[in-house]
Amino acid sequence: MNNAIVIKDVTKHYKDFTLDHVSFQVPEGSIVGFVGENGAGKSTTIRAILDLIHLEQGEIEVLGLSRKDREDPRWKEQIGAVFDTGHIPDIMTAKQVARMMEKLYTQWDREAYAGYLKRFRLSEDKKYKDFSRGMRMKLSLAVALSHGARLLLLDECTSGLDPMIRDEILDLFLEFIQKEDHSILISSHIISDLEKAADYIVFIHEGRICFEEEKDYLRENYGVVHGTREKIRRLPGRMVVGWRDNQFGCDALVKDRREVKRLYPDLSVDAASIEEIMLYTVKGGRS
Numbered sequence: 001m002n003n004a005i006v007i008k009d010v011t012k013h014y015k016d017f018t019l020d021h022v023s024f025q026v027p028e029g030s031i032v033g034f035v036g037e038n039g040a041g042k043s044t045t046i047r048a049i050l051d052l053i054h055l056e057q058g059e060i061e062v063l064g065l066s067r068k069d070r071e072d073p074r075w076k077e078q079i080g081a082v083f084d085t086g087h088i089p090d091i092m093t094a095k096q097v098a099r100m101m102e103k104l105y106t107q108w109d110r111e112a113y114a115g116y117l118k119r120f121r122l123s124e125d126k127k128y129k130d131f132s133r134g135m136r137m138k139l140s141l142a143v144a145l146s147h148g149a150r151l152l153l154l155d156e157c158t159s160g161l162d163p164m165i166r167d168e169i170l171d172l173f174l175e176f177i178q179k180e181d182h183s184i185l186i187s188s189h190i191i192s193d194l195e196k197a198a199d200y201i202v203f204i205h206e207g208r209i210c211f212e213e214e215k216d217y218l219r220e221n222y223g224v225v226h227g228t229r230e231k232i233r234r235l236p237g238r239m240v241v242g243w244r245d246n247q248f249g250c251d252a253l254v255k256d257r258r259e260v261k262r263l264y265p266d267l268s269v270d271a272a273s274i275e276e277i278m279l280y281t282v283k284g285g286r287s
Contacts, residue, residue, distance in 0.1 A: 002028045003061070004151050004183035010048055010058030019044050020207040022058070026151075026200075029180045031173060033194035033215070034187040035278065036204040042187040043083075045204070046155050049185075050081060063151060077105055080144025084156035086136045090129035094122055094139055107148035116142035134165040141169065145176065152176065154186040158193055166190070170197045191275045195219075201274055205282050215274070222272040223257025224280075226250075231267060235260065241277070242284020253280035 005026035012019040019041050026032045034042050047053050049060055051070060060067060063078055088097060094117055102108045117124060120138040122131075131139065137157055144152060152173070158166045170193060176182050188194055194201065194215070201218060203210045222241075225232060229250040232243055239260060243252035253276065254260050257269045272280075 002064070004028050004063060005049060005185060006061040007045070007049070008059045008061075010045070010060060011056050012044065012048065012053060013056060017041070017044075018207045019048070022204070022207070022209055024202045024209055024212045026183050026185050028183050029177055030199040031177055031184040031186065031197050032200045032202060033198035034185055034202050034204065035189075035191065035194065035274070036187075038189075040204045041207045042204060043155055046081075046153050046185070046187065049153060050076070050079070074106070077107060077147060078150045079153060080141075080147070080149035080151070081153045082137070082140045082144050082155070082157045084159050086128070086140055088128045088136075088139065090127065092128050093125050094128075094142075095124040097128075097139065097143065101143055101147065105147035109146050109148065113142055113146035116145060134161050137161060137169070138165075141172065145172075150181050150183070152182075152184040152186070154184065154188075156187055156189065158188055158190055166193055173197055191273070191278075195274055203278055203281065210278075210281050218274060218277055219271065221256050221258075222277050223254050223260065223269045224272045224276055225252045225254055225257075225260055225264075226268040226270070227266075231264075234264070242280035244280065244284050253277060253284060 003025045008023050010019060010022045017039065022041065022045060036042055044053065048055060049062060051067065062070065063075070065075055098110065098113055120142060122135060122139055128136065158169060173184055174197060177184060198215050200213065201215050202212045227249055229245065232250040232252045235252060235254065239254045239256065241253040241255060243250055253272055257271065260267060261269050
């Protein structure tokens with residue numbers, strides 16, 4: 001399998017934050033959910049992929065190109081980037097945006113753009129400042145998808161949108177990756193969206209990657225065990241990611257819930273959500 005993005009040992013120091021030896025991959029034909037709390041390093045990593053910051057260490061390959069190979073800026077035409085805040089002037093209309101993009105992108109597709117405006121029910125003549133947040137995000141996506149991009153980089157693009165709009169956008173992402181050489185890296189706080197659409201989950205915490213795993217593997221294998229603290233402490237350390245006390249006893253996140261059920265039939269075990277896996281990974285104690 002080829003990779004759309006390969007990040008190797010990337011390090012960047014700031015005054016109060018460090019992107020610390022970050023490594024992960026985005027396979028072609030997949031959606032990778034990039035999750036972590038505010039300030040964890042998601043946006044910094046995306047800026048690094050776009051060559052917007054200088055790296056102190058590490059290497060990033062994008063669409064098979066190393067940093068040296070990416071000296072010609074035209075490689076960015078193959079990337080559609082959408083951030084949580086729009087970068088379109090308030091006074092511009094969607095029609096004027098198209099005229100501007102035609103001058104920026106050699107592969108600009110007028111028909112595709114017009115099709116997305118119709119699909120998203122966006123007026124060509126309405127000014128950007130009069131668009132709602134959802135409409136602004138749809139316009140940004142229409143631009144990102146109308147110049148032949150093979151890779152989408154999406155930074156909190158569904159944040160603050162209502163469920164109906166988010167569901168519409170997720171359907172669009174699933175359509176995009178039907179082409180085998182198309183890929184998406186999406187950062188989001190809305191874990192339920194990633195549980196619907198993502199193929200892989202990469203979790204970053206305080207500038208370090210905590211795990212990189214197939215979403216289905218996480219959902220099919222990880223579990224939350226419920227019991228008394230004495231029973232939870234019986235579990236071998238190799239099984240337990242973290243545990244937390246509660247008013248009824250103790251819960252633990254385990255890597256293989258079927259093995260726990262087989263070895264400890266007296267314990268109650270539920271499938272773990274991705275959010276629970278994240279929380280126990282960084283906040284759960286260890287017995």
